[in-house]
Amino acid sequence: MERMMTLKDLSKRLGLSQTTISRALNGYPEVSEDTRRRVIHAAREHGYRPNSQAKRLATGRAMAIGHVIVTSDATSLPPTFAEFMAGAGKIYADRGYDAVISFITKHDAATYQAIHANRSVDGVIVHAPHRLDPRIAMLRDARLPFVVNGRVELSQQAYNWVDIDHAQTSQEATAKLIDLGHREIALVDGQSDLASVLQRRDGYLAAHTVAGLPVHPHFQAIGGDMSEAQGYDAAYEMLSWGQPPTAFVTGSLAAAMGVRRGIMDRGYRLGQDISVYSFDEDSRHMPNGNCVPMFMAMKYPARLAGRKCAALLIDLIENTPFENQHVLLHADRISGPSIGKAPIQLPKAQT
Numbered sequence: 001m002e003r004m005m006t007l008k009d010l011s012k013r014l015g016l017s018q019t020t021i022s023r024a025l026n027g028y029p030e031v032s033e034d035t036r037r038r039v040i041h042a043a044r045e046h047g048y049r050p051n052s053q054a055k056r057l058a059t060g061r062a063m064a065i066g067h068v069i070v071t072s073d074a075t076s077l078p079p080t081f082a083e084f085m086a087g088a089g090k091i092y093a094d095r096g097y098d099a100v101i102s103f104i105t106k107h108d109a110a111t112y113q114a115i116h117a118n119r120s121v122d123g124v125i126v127h128a129p130h131r132l133d134p135r136i137a138m139l140r141d142a143r144l145p146f147v148v149n150g151r152v153e154l155s156q157q158a159y160n161w162v163d164i165d166h167a168q169t170s171q172e173a174t175a176k177l178i179d180l181g182h183r184e185i186a187l188v189d190g191q192s193d194l195a196s197v198l199q200r201r202d203g204y205l206a207a208h209t210v211a212g213l214p215v216h217p218h219f220q221a222i223g224g225d226m227s228e229a230q231g232y233d234a235a236y237e238m239l240s241w242g243q244p245p246t247a248f249v250t251g252s253l254a255a256a257m258g259v260r261r262g263i264m265d266r267g268y269r270l271g272q273d274i275s276v277y278s279f280d281e282d283s284r285h286m287p288n289g290n291c292v293p294m295f296m297a298m299k300y301p302a303r304l305a306g307r308k309c310a311a312l313l314i315d316l317i318e319n320t321p322f323e324n325q326h327v328l329l330h331a332d333r334i335s336g337p338s339i340g341k342a343p344i345q346l347p348k349a350q351t
Contacts (some may be wrong), residue, residue: 005048014042025095056177064098065120065313068135070106074149080302081127084149087306088125095314097122116144122317125149125309131195145316147309153194158324160316166196169205169298169331171210173277177297178211182275184217184249188259189251192318194254200251219245226251231258232265236274237272239266247275256295298331305329310342315347320326 011018016039024039031039042048045280065088070223085099100121104111112135115121123145129152136159139146146304148161177185185202190197201222208215220236221266224230231250236246250256256278261273270276278297308327316325 003341005046007048009198010042010046010048013046014039022037031272033062036292038102042096051192061122061287061317062119063096064100064121064125065310066113066115067093067099067127068099068124068184069103069127070113080300082186083302084127084306084309085302085307091307091310091314095316097310112138112142114146118143123147123313125313130193131198132193145313145318147313149309150196151199151312153198153213160312160323160325162305162312162327164300164305164329164331167203167206169279170200170249171207172203173279173296173298174204174207175210177247177249177275178207180275182215183213183242184219184245185247185249186221186234186238187249187251188221188224188226188231188255190222190224192223197251204249224255228254228257228258228261231260232262233258235259235262236265239263239268240242245275246273248280249277251279252293253278253297256297260295295335297332300331301329312341 007021009016011021014021016024016035019030020035021039024036025043067085086226089099091097102111102115105124112124116125124139126133126148128137128147129135129148129150132155133148133152136148136152137148140159148159149163151163152159152162175184185204185208187201189200191303192198201220203302221230221234221238224234231254234255234260235248246257248256250259256276259276260270263270263276266275269342276295278295279300308329312327
C-alpha cells in the first residue's frame with residue numbers, strides 16, 4: 001500500500017521548510033501569494049492532507065466547523081443540503097477541518113454558548129435563516145465566528161453571508177412567463193418567515209408591477225413546507241376555479257413535482273395548457289431524459305455555496321475576524337423548457 005505523504009515529504013519535494021508549508025496551508029499572511037499557490041497545488045497533486053490532530057495541538061483550535069440543524073423546523077434541512085455539504089467538505093478536506101453536524105429542537109442561546117465554551121467547533125454555518133433570525137444575535141453574543149447560508153432582515157447589523165439574489169431570480173422567472181402571455185400566474189412557496197421565501201415573493205410581485213398587471217392574492221400559496229404534497233394541493237385546488245392560473249412559479253423542485261401531478265389529475269397538459277417554472281434546486285436529480293421536458297428551472301448553486309461559505313468561515317477563524325462580508329451568487333436557468341405560450345382558452349377542468 002502506498003505510503004501517505006507527510007509534511008516532511010512535501011517539504012523536501014518543494015525545498016521549503018515545514019514551517020513555511022504549514023503557514024501557507026493555514027493562510028498565514030506573511031506567506032507570499034505565489035508560495036501559497038505553489039504549496040496548495042503541490043499538496044493537492046500529491047494527496048497531502050494536514051494532520052488534524054497536529055493542527056489542533058499547534059493552533060489550539062478544534063479544527064472543526066459546526067452545522068446546527070433545528071429538527072423541529074422542516075425547512076432547516078433542504079434537499080440541497082447534501083450538495084452544499086459536498087462543496088463545503090472539499091474545502092474542509094483541503095484545509096484540515098472536520099464537519100460537525102448537531103441537531104437541536106429549538107433555537108437556544110445556551111446551545112451556542114455551550115458549543116463555544118466546549119470548544120467543539122471553531123465556527124458555525126447558519127442554515128435556512130428566518131427573516132428575523134435569533135441565531136445572529138446569539139452567535140454574536142457568544143463571539144463565535146459564523147457565516148449565514150442566506151440572508152436575514154437585519155440590515156442594521158453587520159454579519160457575513162453567502163446567498164443568491166432570490167428576488168431578482170424570481171422576478172426573472174415571472175417576467176419570462178408574462179412575456180409568453182401568461183396573466184394568471186400562481187406562486188407556491190414555503191414558510192412565510194423564511195427570508196428567501198419573502199425575497200422570492202417580492203420578485204414575483206415586482207414582475208407584475210413592471211408589467212402593469214394586477215396581482216391575484218389567492219394565487220399565492222405561501223406558508224407550506226415546499227413539499228410535493230403542498231404543490232399538489234395548491235395546484236389541484238387552483239385549477240378547479242372558474243379562472244385558474246395558466247402558469248406556476250414554485251420555490252422548490254419537490255413542490256413543482258406536486259404541481260405537475262395536480263395538473264395531470266385535473267386533466268391539463270403540462271407545458272401546453274399549464275406552464276411550470278421551478279426554483280431553488282438542482283433538477284439533475286430528476287432529469288427529463290428523452291421524455292417531454294417537465295419544467296424550466298433556476299438552479300441554486302448549492303455546491304458552490306458550500307465552498308464559498310466554508311472558505312469564508314475558515315478565513316474568519318484563521319485570520320483577523322472581519323464582518324459584513326457578502327458573496328452573491330448567480331442562479332442559472334436550466335432544463336426544459338416545458339413552458340409554452342399562454343393558451344387562448346383553457347380546457348374545462350375535470351372534477
